[in-house]
Amino acid sequence: MSAKSLPFFLCGALLILAAEPIRSQQRAEDKPLVLKGATIIDGLENSPISEGLIVIEQDRIKTLGRKGAAYPPDANVVDVSGKFIIPGLVDSHVHYQPWLGEMFLNYGVTSVMIPGGDYSTADREASYQSSARMPRIFATGGRPAIQPGMSRDQVRAAVQDWFRNKKPDYANPSVYNEGNAEVYRWAAEDLHEAGLVWFGHTENAPESIKGGQDVIEHLWGFAEALMSPKELEGFQKGEYLHWGLFLKDQRRIDQMIKDAVAKDVYLNPTLMYEMGSGSSLARKFQTELRSLFQNEILMSYFPKNLADGAVFKLQAARNFSRRYENLVAFSLLPPADRKQFDEAYKLSGQLLKKWVAAGGKIMAGTDDPSSGFAGLTLHMEMEMLVESGLTPMEALKSATG
Structure with a gap:
């Protein structure tokens, strides 16, 4: 990545570093907080918002706007001009x-x-x-207990049982392949009916996509x-x-x-x-990791085998x-x-x-x-x-x- 693009990735930490004192200040005075003047990248639009404005009320972002947008007159205003704000x-x-x-x-x-x-x-x-x-x-709370050879009703029951007991945020069945294609297609129907996406491995991406897979790992x-x-x-x-x-x-x-x-x-x-x-960045990445792994406090709990690996x-x-x-x-x-x-x-x-x-x-x-x-x-x-x-x-x- 060129140096020109680095601010997109590095400056988001500025908001993290300032977050705790800002939050404490807002709670103490119970007033809205306005962050004003930063370049804002919201993760949705294709272009950043220059000199943007964010209104925070009760630890929640209430408004995201452009320069000149209205904000509560009693708000605490923090000028963050020259900085970047990105989503977590x-x-x-x-x-x-x-x-x-x-x-x-x-x-x-x-x-x-x-x-x-x-x-x-x-x-x-x-x-x-x-x-x-x-x-x-x-x-995911584990995986639904679906196996090749199951009937349509058995697959539905397995998915419903998993959904009811594990309360998953999304689904991650085992690897899709020719042998389990039919039961996975049925499972996908049930997962989508429950409002879940299927995120997983596949031995044949075009076929698993036809079968209902939403995210290819x-x-x-x-x-x-x-x-x-x-x-x-x-x-x-x-x-x-x-x-x-x-x-x-x-x-x-x-x-x-x-x-x-x-x-x-x-x-x-x-x-x-x-x-x-x-x-082409591998050598740079390696230098960054070696530097981190010299930190004695970090290495007091970070597994050495993972660091070496x-x-x-x-x-x-x-x-x-x-x-x-x-x-x-x-x-x-x-x-x-x-x-x-x-x-x-x-x-x-x-x-x-x-x-x-x-x-x-x-x-x-x-x-x-x-x-x-x-x-x-x-x-x-x-x-x-x-x-x-x-x-x-x-x-x-x-x-x-």
């Missing part, structure tokens, strides 16, 4: 642990989505409290759909270095994107997790061939293999650029904590989206809900 960031793909809470907040991430698993709802309930030092949590569901049966069998046996090498048939990719956009499908690419080392992943390829370990250091690769990993990253970026150009929507997510450093990694994800061809505003909107 949303990491849509997190495997949450309680010790991650303040790390997310420190980087402006105020909401996280926790997919899959039999996740306890205790942290989610705690996150609803205004005093919580953690992001707001949106969780990762990009490999498109790559596998482009493989011939022989290529798919070979990939599953470890004959190829990376699925991204199959994102070459631009005619078919264009049609896949067109069909997905027509159904208002979102894409959750997790670039940092899948291909962070392939970015985060740094190593930025100098290693995520490999799918049986010729190497799952993570193989670039220094061990012959030039021809390194070139293939670079090509896989380039092709993935091309798909993302086409997706957005066609009107497709992206939800930024990190798969943290495994991919890096909670909170900071989402900023890195946005930088990689820009590297792939999105504008800074498009990348920011992907991380603001």
Whole structure:
């Protein structure tokens, strides 16, 4: 990302740093609070609001307007000219642990989505409290107990039982594949009837989208759909270095994107997790992480194996061939293999650029904590989206809900 675009991502912290004294001041005097003069990015519009105005009453944003907009005459006015105000960031793909809470907040991430698993709802309930030092949590509460071979009525009962007992915010069934296609299509009907979106993995993105999937996790569901049966069998046996090498048939990719956009499908690419080392920014990311992991207070609770892994992943390829370990250091690769990993990253970026150009929507997510450093990694994800061809505003909107 260019230096010119950095203010979009960095200056949102200014509001966070000032939030507590501002809130205390408002409570003490029980008057509306006006933030005046900042450049405001609301996460919805394509252009920022210059010299904007925000009216806050009782800890709630009452009005967002432009220069000259009216505000209560008795309000406390704070001039924030020269600063940027952005929404809290949303990491849509997190495997949450309680010790991650303040790390997310420190980087402006105020909401996280926790997919899959039999996740306890205790942290989610705690996150609803205004005093919580953690992001707001949106969780699935596990998965509906649907299996191939179930009848239509059994699928409906399983979804309803899960919905009633877990009170999910969204749905994250296991991986979609040919064997469970029918029951997943039925489940999608029930999920949509309940007002929930289906967010998940898929081995065939075009087919799962036809079946009702709303958010595609990762990009490999498109790559596998482009493989011939022989290529798919070979990939599953470890004959190829990376699925991204199959994102070459631009005619078919264009049609896949067109069909997905027509159904208002979102894409959750997790670039940092899948291909962070392939970015031209990898060395910068590695330097940032190494600097953070020198902090003794942080390392008193941050697992050392995760810290070491985060740094190593930025100098290693995520490999799918049986010729190497799952993570193989670039220094061990012959030039021809390194070139293939670079090509896989380039092709993935091309798909993302086409997706957005066609009107497709992206939800930024990190798969943290495994991919890096909670909170900071989402900023890195946005930088990689820009590297792939999105504008800074498009990348920011992907991380603001």
